[in-house]
Amino acid sequence: MDKASLRLALMTGRRHLPPALQKIDEELFLRVANARSPFFDSTLPKLSRAANKSRLWMAAAAVLSATSGRKGRSAAARGLTSVAITSAIINGPVKLAFRRHRPDSRPVPSIRRLLRAPVSSSFPSGHTASAAAFATAAALEFPPAALPLGVLATGVGVSRVYTGVHYPLDVAAGAAIGAGVAVAVHRRGRARAEQLAGARIKSVRTLASKPARGGVITVNSSAGPATATDPRKEIRAALPEARLLDVDGDITEVLRREGGKHTSFVGAAGGDGSATAAAEIALELGVPLAVFPAGTLNHFAHDLGIDDVSDALTAIEQSRVGRVDAASIAGRLFLNTASIGLYPEIVDERERLEDRIGKWPALAVALGRVLRRSEPIRLEIDGRRMSVWSIFIGNGRYEPRGFAPVRRVALDDGVLDVRVLRADREFPRIGALVSGTAVGRAPAFEAWTTDRVHIKSLAGPLRLAHDGETFEGQEEFVIEKMQKPLEVFIPEPA
Numbered sequence: 001m002d003k004a005s006l007r008l009a010l011m012t013g014r015r016h017l018p019p020a021l022q023k024i025d026e027e028l029f030l031r032v033a034n035a036r037s038p039f040f041d042s043t044l045p046k047l048s049r050a051a052n053k054s055r056l057w058m059a060a061a062a063v064l065s066a067t068s069g070r071k072g073r074s075a076a077a078r079g080l081t082s083v084a085i086t087s088a089i090i091n092g093p094v095k096l097a098f099r100r101h102r103p104d105s106r107p108v109p110s111i112r113r114l115l116r117a118p119v120s121s122s123f124p125s126g127h128t129a130s131a132a133a134f135a136t137a138a139a140l141e142f143p144p145a146a147l148p149l150g151v152l153a154t155g156v157g158v159s160r161v162y163t164g165v166h167y168p169l170d171v172a173a174g175a176a177i178g179a180g181v182a183v184a185v186h187r188r189g190r191a192r193a194e195q196l197a198g199a200r201i202k203s204v205r206t207l208a209s210k211p212a213r214g215g216v217i218t219v220n221s222s223a224g225p226a227t228a229t230d231p232r233k234e235i236r237a238a239l240p241e242a243r244l245l246d247v248d249g250d251i252t253e254v255l256r257r258e259g260g261k262h263t264s265f266v267g268a269a270g271g272d273g274s275a276t277a278a279a280e281i282a283l284e285l286g287v288p289l290a291v292f293p294a295g296t297l298n299h300f301a302h303d304l305g306i307d308d309v310s311d312a313l314t315a316i317e318q319s320r321v322g323r324v325d326a327a328s329i330a331g332r333l334f335l336n337t338a339s340i341g342l343y344p345e346i347v348d349e350r351e352r353l354e355d356r357i358g359k360w361p362a363l364a365v366a367l368g369r370v371l372r373r374s375e376p377i378r379l380e381i382d383g384r385r386m387s388v389w390s391i392f393i394g395n396g397r398y399e400p401r402g403f404a405p406v407r408r409v410a411l412d413d414g415v416l417d418v419r420v421l422r423a424d425r426e427f428p429r430i431g432a433l434v435s436g437t438a439v440g441r442a443p444a445f446e447a448w449t450t451d452r453v454h455i456k457s458l459a460g461p462l463r464l465a466h467d468g469e470t471f472e473g474q475e476e477f478v479i480e481k482m483q484k485p486l487e488v489f490i491p492e493p494a
Contacts, residue, residue, distance in 0.1 A: 028168045029103050032161045040162060048159035051127045054083050056156070057134040060149065068142060075142035082133035082182040088364040090129045090177065095121040105164030125166045125174035131156040132178030140186045187400070200410040201322035201490065210319055215242040215290070216263050218255060218278060220270030222248050223295040231269045231294045231309045238313040251277035263287055271295020272336055276467040279326065279486055280333045288321045288487040300335045303408055304490050315489035323485040324411040327395040330477035334395060334466035338479060340455070341377055341390035344465040345370045376423030378458040387424040393417065393479050397449060415449040416481060422446065452480040
C-alpha cells in the first residue's frame with residue numbers, strides 16, 4: 001500500500017482511497033455480501049433499521065435510566081451526549097471531507113437489503129459511530145452495561161456491511177471515531193467534576209469592608225442559551241445598591257463611561273467574553289472583578305469554583321478575593337485561552353450562520369467548511385520559521401496534553417501553555433480534531449510553557465481569537481503574561 005497516497009487522501013478528503021486499500025475493502029465487502037445465514041438475514045436488517053436516527057440508543061438510555069439508578073442515569077446521559085457530538089462530527093465535517101461512493105449492493109440478497117438505501121457519503125459509517133459512541137461512553141460510566149451494549153454496537157456495525165450500505169473500512173472508521181468521542185466525553189466529565197471545585201489560587205484575602213455599595217455590573221442579554229434564567233432579579237435582590245447595566249455591545253466602553261473612581265467592584269453577567277471585557281476595566285480601576293456565569297460555557301467562572309449566580313453572590317457577601325493571572329495577545333487581554341489559525345476561522349464562520357440555523361448546527365457546518373478550505377499559516381515563532389494549522393495559548397498550564405485541553409490546575413502559575421499543530425509535518429487536520437488528546441503524541445504537535453511568545457506572520461495580518469472572541473491582528477505581535485494580577489471574587493471551597 002502507498003502510505004503517502006493514504007496520508008494525502010486523509011488530509012485532503014479525496015473522493016477515492018488509494019487503489020490497493022480500495023481493492024482490499026471491496027474484497028472484504030464481497031465476502032460479507034455473499035455470506036449466507038438465515039439467522040443474520042432475519043435479525044441484522046432489523047437491527048440496522050432500529051439504529052436509524054439513534055432510536056436504538058435512546059431506548060437503551062431509557063432502560064438504563066429506569067433500571068440502574070444514579071449510575072445508569074449518568075451512563076445514559078453520557079451515552080446520548082457522545083452520540084450527539086459524534087453525529088455532528090460525522091454528518092458535518094467528516095462526511096463533507098471524505099466523499100466516498102456507497103458500495104454496489106447488487107451482490108447482496110434482496111431479502112436483507114434495506115428498504116431505503118442511504119445516499120450520503122459512505123465514509124465513515126454514521127450508524128456505527130453512534131453505536132460505538134453510546135456503548136463506549138455508557139460502559140465507561142457503568143461497567144455492567146459493557147457486554148450487552150458492546151454486543152448491540154457490534155451488531156449494528158456488522159449489519160451495515162451485511163445489508164450492503166457500507167464497506168468494512170467505513171464501519172471500522174466510524175467505530176474508531178465514535179469510541180474516541182466517548183473517551184473524550186468521559187475525560188471531560190471527570191475534568192468537569194474537578195473543575196467545579198475550582199482551580200488552585202495561592203493568594204487569597206478578605207476585604208476589609210463589604211463591597212456591595214458602589215459596584216457596577218453589566219448584564220449581557222445576548223449571552224447564553226435562549227432557555228437560560230435571567231440573572232437580573234437574583235442580583236438585584238442580593239445587591240440592591242449595585243448598578244446593573246444592560247449591555248449588548250462594547251462592555252469595556254460602557255464600563256469606562258459608567259464606572260468611575262468610586263466604583264468598589266466591577267461585575268459581568270454573561271459568558272467568558274463578558275468576563276474578559278469587564279476584567280480589563282477592573283484592572284484599569286484597580287478593583288475586584290465579580291463573575292456571574294450567564295453564558296454558554298463559562299469556563300473562567302467554573303475555574304474560580306463559581307457554578308451559578310448564587311455562588312458569585314456568596315463570594316461577594318464573603319468579601320473573599322483571590323489574585324489570578326491575566327495575559328494578552330496583540331494587546332488584547334484574555335483570561336482563558338487565545339488562538340491562531342483554524343479556531344478563529346471556525347468562530348467567524350459559525351457566527352455568520354448561527355442566527356439562521358442555531359449555534360450548535362452552525363458550529364458543525366463551520367467546522368466542515370473550514371477544514372475543507374483552510375490553508376496553513378507561515379509564521380516565525382520566537383524566531384523559528386514554521387507552517388502551522390493552529391496555535392493554542394492557555395493562560396496557565398492546561399490538562400490533558402494534546403490539542404483538546406479541558407482544565408487548569410492553577411490560575412496563578414505564571415506561565416503560558418503554548419501548543420502548536422504544525423502543517424510542515426505529516427498529520428491530517430481532521431485527525432487533529434477527532435483524536436483530541438491523542439494528537440499530543442503526533443510528530444506534528446509541539447508544546448511548551450513560557451511567559452512570552454513573539455509571533456511574526458510571513459503572509460500578512462492574522463485573524464486572532466481570545467476567550468471566544470475574534471479580531472483582526474497585526475503581522476507582528478506578542479503574547480505575554482501581564483505584570484499586574486487580577487483580583488476576583490471567589491467563594492469559600494465547599
